[in-house]
Amino acid sequence: MTRDEVSQLIINKKRHKQLKWVQLAEAIGQSKEWTAAALLGQMTLSEAQAEKIGVLLELPVDAIEMLQVVPYKGSLPSAVPTDPLIYRFYELVNVYGVSIKELIHEEFGDGIMSAIDFSMDIRREPDPNGDRVHIEMSGKFLPYKKY
DSSP, X not given: OOXXXXXXXXXHHHHHTTOOHHHHHHHHTSOHHXXXXXXXXXXXOOHHHHHHHHHHHTOOHXXXXXXXXXXXXXXXXXXXXXXXXXXXXXXXXXXXXXXXXXXXXXXXXXXXXXXXXXXXXXXXXXXXXXXXXXXXXXXXXXXOOOO
């Protein structure tokens, strides 16, 4: 099975069993954000984690094995995303990216925010004008080396 086939199988099994990402995350001891990324092909599960997911979702052995293979990172099918929700993040970076970069550099100096030493939390934020999507991201600052 390919990684994409495994991801599609997981989505189908998750829907059929009426499971939430948070339930799958609890089963393997990870956040819902990391678990969704892993089960959609962007992270590597340990053998124990892959086995737990395999049992929970009744996955075939080859799918369980594929979950333990280091993936090729980057899941977007095109340079400019066409899915409306994902496109808004692309738009957000286009509009605010330079400002974010400037503010990070002003606070930390020349460097980057890690997407490896990274955590994220996505939650609903009630609002009388319509619920809001609250996304919190935290990445380790990595300064560029000076030679």
